[in-house]
Structure formats: structure tokens, C-alpha cells
Amino acid sequence: MQLFHVENMTCQGCANAITRALQAVDANAVVKTFPPIRQLRVESTLSNEQLLGIFAEAGYPAQPFSEK
Template identity: 60%
Template structure:
């Protein structure tokens, strides 16, 4: 399971756009989005750089989640 922080994901519409973009590069990925905490969980065989590129291409820059992003505990 890979975790990503997406600062610009603020609503379900954003989450849906991100999910579509990720599924376009990996149709078998399991994706969970949590807009209220700006977190995306992905189970995929793709590597982190490829997933980060998919986020960016969708207009939602992402970074690996470290657990210490602003507002997280």
C-alpha cells in the first residue's frame, strides 16, 4: 500500500478525478481517497514515481505521505 498527500484534493470531485487518472495508468489499482485529510491510499504494482506522475498529469501534485503533513497526526 502506498500513501500520498495531495494538498489540492479538497472535495469528492477532486477525488474522482484523481481516481480516474490513477486507474488510467493502472486499471487494477485499488484506490481509496480521503479528501478531508488530503490522503490517497493506493495498492498498485506501479512504482512511486509513475504514480506521482499520474497525479501531476491530472493536475493534482502529490508527494509521498510521511504522517507529518500539516493537519495530520
């Protein structure tokens, strides 16, 4: 599970756009979005760098962070 902060993911529409962009590249990705806290959790075979690129291309730059 990879965890990201997406500052401009403010609503479910944003979350849906991110999910569509990711699943267009990795159809098996599991995406859980939490717009109120701007958090995105992803299970994917793609690397963090690849995921960050997909998010940025979709217009939603993200920052990775780890749960502690």
C-alpha cells in the same frame, strides 16, 4: 499500500478525477481517497515515481509519506 498527501484534493470530485487518472493507466489499482485530510492510499504495481507523475499530469501533485 502507498500513501500520499495531495494538498489540492479538497472534495470528492477531485478524488474522483485522481482515481480515474490512475485507473486509466492501472485498471487494477485500488484507490482510497480521504479528501477532508487530503490523503490518498493506493495499491498498485506502479512505482511511487510513476504514481506521482500520473497525479501531477491530472493536476493533483502529491507528496509521498509513510505511516508510522
